[in-house]
Amino acid sequence: MAISDIYETAFDEDVQQETTTNRCPECDGQVMTNTVETVCEDCGLVIDEQRIDLGPEWRSFDKEQRERTGAPLTVARHDRGLSTEIGRGIDAKGNGLSGRKRRQLGRLRREQTRGKWQSKAERNLAHGLGEVRRISSALGLSEAIRNQACALFRSAQSADLLLGRSIEGMAAGSVYGACRCNGLTRTLDDVSKVAQVDRPRVMNCYKTLNAELGLPARPVTPGMFVPRFASELEISDSVRRRAEALAEAAEDGQITTGVSPSGFAGACIYKAARECEQGLTQAQVVAVADVSPVTLRKHRNALMETY
DNA sequence: ACGATTATTGCGTTCTT
DNA sequence: AAGAAAACAATAATCGT
Numbered sequence: 001m002a003i004s005d006i007y008e009t010a011f012d013e014d015v016q017q018e019t020t021t022n023r024c025p026e027c028d029g030q031v032m033t034n035t036v037e038t039v040c041e042d043c044g045l046v047i048d049e050q051r052i053d054l055g056p057e058w059r060s061f062d063k064e065q066r067e068r069t070g071a072p073l074t075v076a077r078h079d080r081g082l083s084t085e086i087g088r089g090i091d092a093k094g095n096g097l098s099g100r101k102r103r104q105l106g107r108l109r110r111e112q113t114r115g116k117w118q119s120k121a122e123r124n125l126a127h128g129l130g131e132v133r134r135i136s137s138a139l140g141l142s143e144a145i146r147n148q149a150c151a152l153f154r155s156a157q158s159a160d161l162l163l164g165r166s167i168e169g170m171a172a173g174s175v176y177g178a179c180r181c182n183g184l185t186r187t188l189d190d191v192s193k194v195a196q197v198d199r200p201r202v203m204n205c206y207k208t209l210n211a212e213l214g215l216p217a218r219p220v221t222p223g224m225f226v227p228r229f230a231s232e233l234e235i236s237d238s239v240r241r242r243a244e245a246l247a248e249a250a251e252d253g254q255i256t257t258g259v260s261p262s263g264f265a266g267a268c269i270y271k272a273a274r275e276c277e278q279g280l281t282q283a284q285v286v287a288v289a290d291v292s293p294v295t296l297r298k299h300r301n302a303l304m305e306t307y
Numbered sequence: 308a309c310g311a312t313t314a315t316t317g318c319g320t321t322c323t324t
Numbered sequence: 325a326a327g328a329a330a331a332c333a334a335t336a337a338t339c340g341t
Contacts (some may be wrong), residue, residue: 258340259312282330292314297331 121157124167128153131171131195138194139175139186149178152209169197171221173205180206180217185225187262189290223247223264223269225289232288233274233279242272246303255302263291267299 129150136146152174156162162170172195179186192202209215226247230240246268250256256264266289273280282293289296 263313281328293330294315294332295313298313 017260108173124162125154125157128157128162128167128171128174131168132174135172135175135191135195139190141175141179141184141186145178145182145184148181152177152213152215155213156205156209157213161205165205165208167202168195168199169201171195172197172210173209176202176206177209177215177217180220181215183218183224185220185228185262187290216298220261220290221247221251222261222264222268224249225262226268229265229269229285230289233269233280233284235269236276239269239272239276239280242275243268246272250303250306253306255306259299260291260295262289263295264299265289266291267296267303270296271300271303 082239090178132153133146136149141149149171153171156170156174172191175195176186176191178184181190188199188202188206190197194198195202210217223244226240226244230243243265247256247265250264250268266285270280270282270285273285282296284298286293
């Protein structure tokens, strides 16, 4: 299982865009894989979720007992036998203790508080990882990405990045960060919506992750949105290819700087569909790209002026 | 706090049936 | 002719710096 090993250690070492070449099942063309989304270069077929179940489970402790679904086992684990206090000085009958006994109890107490501390950290970890899992599955992310997000969260906790921030927020930030590192087109809005954490908080967590951990996040370009929108709108391959070409050309120019990538991608698709005389209304594009009609037109006009 | 981008609203125009 | 869709302008809200 060499592939899973790569993903497991991806964050510890140096996260690379893991690209492999394969053949498309439909047209036998070249397919591009960027860790999660597998897209055929020729026919545009999206072979998604291909890597489901290939990755290892996120638990690094308790290797024997692996769990595939449901809440993490750790919720049944917290405070297990650790809420006991050890008194000092006297025994159960109120009698004094020998020095040797007192020292023994002192050692026990020290170990016990250590155990408590560990338990708290583990509880936070379990909670956060549970959130990461929930958000990831709500967004339909593959297991590889989910594992990376979990690894990110663990790193965040180890680096004491959770201080003053909510666990939920950091979980959302980890998921978003994992998406950004793999060129996935999940919006900050997408994440914050399912995570029930408002956008600024998610952004704050993501930024601190980025700053402290040095994520290899790539900037989001309009072209990255085109395949997703294309399959959601069920447009033809020729239109999709034209839209991709438009997006790429625009990225080379300076038109795309400062504008929302998703909106611009929508404009590319709209213009491409219009060129090919395909019945694609603005309303449809606007719905999937989540922008207003006026910005769609604005970008399309900018596109028409230069190309 | 400021400048730029985007959303919203309203209204006259164009295309289709 | 009627209705839908696209276009345009102005103002409000939002975002990034």
